[in-house]
Each structure stands twice: as C-alpha cells, then as structure tokens.
Amino acid sequence: MHRSGTVPRMPELPEVETVRRMIEAHARGRRVAEARRSRSRLHVSSRSSGLASLRGRTLERVERRGKYLLLRFGDLTLLSHLGMSGRWLFFDEAPSRLMPHVHARLEFADGSELWFQDPRRFGQLRVVARADVDRDASLQRLGRDPLDPPLTARELAELANGSRTSVKVFLLDQARIAGIGNIYASEILFRARVHPRRRAGAVAADEWRRIAAEIPAVLQEAIDRMGTTFSTYRTPLNEPGAYGERLMVYDRAGEPCRRCGTPIRRVVQGQRSTFFCPSCQGKALKQRRSARR
DNA sequence: ATCCTATCCTGTAGGC
DNA sequence: TGCCTACAGGATAGGA
Numbered sequence: 001m002h003r004s005g006t007v008p009r010m011p012e013l014p015e016v017e018t019v020r021r022m023i024e025a026h027a028r029g030r031r032v033a034e035a036r037r038s039r040s041r042l043h044v045s046s047r048s049s050g051l052a053s054l055r056g057r058t059l060e061r062v063e064r065r066g067k068y069l070l071l072r073f074g075d076l077t078l079l080s081h082l083g084m085s086g087r088w089l090f091f092d093e094a095p096s097r098l099m100p101h102v103h104a105r106l107e108f109a110d111g112s113e114l115w116f117q118d119p120r121r122f123g124q125l126r127v128v129a130r131a132d133v134d135r136d137a138s139l140q141r142l143g144r145d146p147l148d149p150p151l152t153a154r155e156l157a158e159l160a161n162g163s164r165t166s167v168k169v170f171l172l173d174q175a176r177i178a179g180i181g182n183i184y185a186s187e188i189l190f191r192a193r194v195h196p197r198r199r200a201g202a203v204a205a206d207e208w209r210r211i212a213a214e215i216p217a218v219l220q221e222a223i224d225r226m227g228t229t230f231s232t233y234r235t236p237l238n239e240p241g242a243y244g245e246r247l248m249v250y251d252r253a254g255e256p257c258r259r260c261g262t263p264i265r266r267v268v269q270g271q272r273s274t275f276f277c278p279s280c281q282g283k284a285l286k287q288r289r290s291a292r293r
Numbered sequence: 294a295t296c297c298t299a300t301c302c303t304g305t306a307g308g309c
Numbered sequence: 310t311g312c313c314t315a316c317a318g319g320a321t322a323g324g325a
Contacts, residue, residue, distance in 0.1 A: 010318065067319075083319050085303080101303090120302045122319055138320080165296065174320080182318065271298075272318060 011067060011082040013146070013179030014222035014243065019088055020064045023071065023114065026090045030108035031058045032073070037104050042121050050127035051104055054078065066142045066178025068124075075130045081138070083122030089115045142178040150216050151177065153208040160200035160208075167203055167211075168196035169270045180215070183228055183250045186275045188214045190249045196267070196274045197284035221246065249275040 011019070035054045057073035064070070069088075071078040080088070091113045104116040104125055116125055128136055143159075144151075159176045160167070171177065171185040180188070189196050192210035194203065203211075222228060225242040248258050252275060253266035262279035 012319095081319075083302090084317080086319095118302095119304070120319095122302065124320085141320090163295085169296090270296095 010084060010181050010183055011086065011227075012181030012184050013064075013067060014184070014219055014225075015227035016064055016067045016069060016082060016179070017223050018226045019082070020062045020069055022090065023059075023069075023088055024062045027059050027106075027108070027112070027114050028061060029058060030110060030112060032056065032106050033109040034107040035104070036107070038102055042103055042118065042123055042125055051078075051125075053127060054106065065139055066145065066174055067181070068139060068142070070133065072130075077128050077130055077133050079124065079126050079128050079133070079136065079139075080116065081124035083118060083120065083124065085120040086116065086118035086123030089117060091115070141175050143174060143176040144178065146177050146179055146215050147219060151212055153205065153212040156208045156212055157203070157205065160203060163200040165200055166196060166269055167194060167198045167200045168274050170200035171211075172270070172272070177215075179219070182272050182274075183247070184218055184222065186250050187248055188218050190276060190281060191218060193280055193282065195281045195284050196269065196276050249277060251275065 032054045033056075035051045037051045053076060054073050057076060060072045060074065062069060062071050067081060069080040069082075071080065080086070082088075093111050094107070094113050099115070099117060101119040101121075102115050102117045103121075103123075106114040108114070116123070124138070133139065160170055163170060165173075168185055168189060171180050171188065172182065186196065188211060191214040192207065194207045194211060198207075222243040225246070228243040228247065249264050251273075252264040254263050256262065257264055257277040257280060260277065260279050262277055264275055265278050267274050267276075
C-alpha cells in the first residue's frame with residue numbers, strides 16, 4: 001500500500017477561502033502600526049519589500065482570486081499566495097515565543113498581529129498599488145473562479161474544446177479554472193465517476209454535467225469544513241480543517257474504495273499523484289475505444 | 294498556441 | 310535511537 005512519504009498540506013481554493021474569511025473576521029478594520037519583513041527570502045517574484053509602506057494603513061477587506069489572497073489596504077494591496085506551506089497566523093497579542101520561517105509580520109495598533117509563515121518558501125507576498133493589481137502577471141493568468149458564478153457543463157466543454165491533455169491535468173490548470181488543486185481534482189473526478197486519464201477534449205457532455213455538479217459540491221463541502229488538514233495545515237487561528245475525513249480517494253492508494261471496495265490506485269500525471277477507483281471511474285478513452293470493438 | 298518538464302524548497306516518514 | 314534518503318506539489322520559465 002502506498003502512503004505518501006509526507007503528509008503535505010496543499011492550500012487550494014477551500015483552504016485559501018477559509019484563510020480569507022478568518023483574516024477578514026479577525027483583522028479587518030485594524031490599523032497597521034508596524035510592518036516587518038524578515039531576512040528570509042521568499043521565492044520567485046515574491047518580494048516582500050514594500051511591506052513598510054503598509055504602516056498607518058487599515059486592512060479594509062480580503063479578497064480571493066483562485067488561490068491568491070488580496071489584502072486591501074486603501075490604495076495598496078498585499079498580494080499573497082500560500083504556495084505549498086504558507087500560513088497566515090493571527091494573534092490577539094504578540095506571541096512571546098519565536099517561530100521559524102516567518103517572512104512578514106504585521107503589527108496592528110491594538111497589539112494584535114498577523115504573520116506570514118512559509119517553511120518551504122513557495123509562497124508569494126508582494127505589495128502592489130491598487131491600480132496595478134489587475135495588471136499583475138500572476139493574476140492575469142488566472143482563469144475564472146469555479147464558484148462565482150458556478151461553472152456550467154457547457155463552459156467546461158468549451159474550455160476543454162480541442163484539448164489533448166488529460167481531464168485531471170485540465171482541472172489543475174489555473175489559466176482555465178482558478179482554484180482547484182491536486183487533492184480536489186482527484187476527489188471531483190471520483191465523485192463524477194470520470195477516469196482521470198480521459199482526454200479533456202474527449203469528455204462527453206454527460207460527464208461534464210457530473211463534473212460541473214461535483215466541482216461546487218466538493219469545494220463547498222470543503223469550505224464548510226474549513227479545508228483539508230493532513231498534518232500541519234491550520235487556519236489563521238491554528239485550527240485544523242476537517243475535510244480530510246471526507247476524502248474518497250486522495251492519499252488512499254491500496255485502500256478499499258468507499259463505494260465499491262476496489263483498491264484505490266495511484267498514478268502520476270504531470271509529476272503529481274492522482275488517485276482514483278479503477279472500477280467506479282471506468283476506463284481511459286483509449287481503452288474504452290478498443291473495448292467497444 | 295499548446296503541452297511538457299525541470300526547478301525551486303523543507304518537513305516528514307520509512308528504512309536500516 | 311538516530312541518521313539517511315525519497316517524496317510531497319504550488320507556480321513558472323523554457324523547450325519541443
């Protein structure tokens with residue numbers, strides 16, 4: 001039986017949405033007294049420089065675009081991506097103990113604090129002028145949010161029209177649909193009873209209908225449970241998410257399918273694990289064609 | 294254009 | 310017990 005060597009937390013739309021709500025609930029309306037950036041560097045285009053310019057500004061609201069968070073401070077926006085291991089942590093008062101991998105600290109005027117921690121440094125953090133937010137390359141690449149308004153089967157079919165990539169990789173493509181990650185892609189396809197290796201451009205209309213129904217169902221159920229926690233994922237109040245117990249296939253290779261008992265299989269697509277039930281999710285298109293003969 | 298691959302990084306599990 | 314290694318995958322750049 002395969003057990004992944006690590007128990008990663010992978011912030012996808014439901015986890016990011018949970019973080020968004022928590023930050024709004026606890027830090028909204030607070031004024032930044034001090035904004036500090038640690039020496040530890042984040043990766044890629046993620047400069048946390050400019051953080052000091054948030055001083056004296058008030059956190060007005062927090063938005064989400066795909067897996068990105070936008071913390072709005074007047075005419076400045078703090079753009080944040082959690083990457084693989086990023087966390088926003090909220091404290092009513094400054095913690096006395098030191099924590100590793102803290103890249104940014106916002107100290108509010110009332111003594112509460114909001115920290116960004118990211119051990120693996122895949123996360124992003126940058127201050128952008130409000131006028132430049134919509135010109136940000138990362139945000140410009142994003143496709144539409146799958147929940148707002150809900151994706152329709154017709155839209156999905158149009159997005160996939162002519163695509164030769166697998167439906168699993170298709171669901172992960174943030175340029176088409178922004179927010180679905182590796183865990184929920186497998187879960188969505190299981191519940192829609194579609195084989196992950198099916199070519200996206202060849203998925204049938206009834207299958208798109210099932211996928212279109214399961215995308216909001218799975219994501220909303222996960223949001224309701226504050227996301228999925230494997231080990232270290234926590235909300236900004238340090239609570240675990242509860243969707244993990246609902247997982248049907250993810251990280252369950254070799255274990256019996258909760259629907260039919262067939263052992264769950266793990267394959268690799270695009271250098272990422274995919275989990276599926278070979279019985280419930282039928283066959284890849286290629287195999288199905290030959291079976292018809 | 295579209296798809297694919299390598300790369301970044303560190304905590305953790307599993308083997309010995 | 311403790312050391313060692315393999316593995317997990319977000320976005321992105323560059324190549325086919």
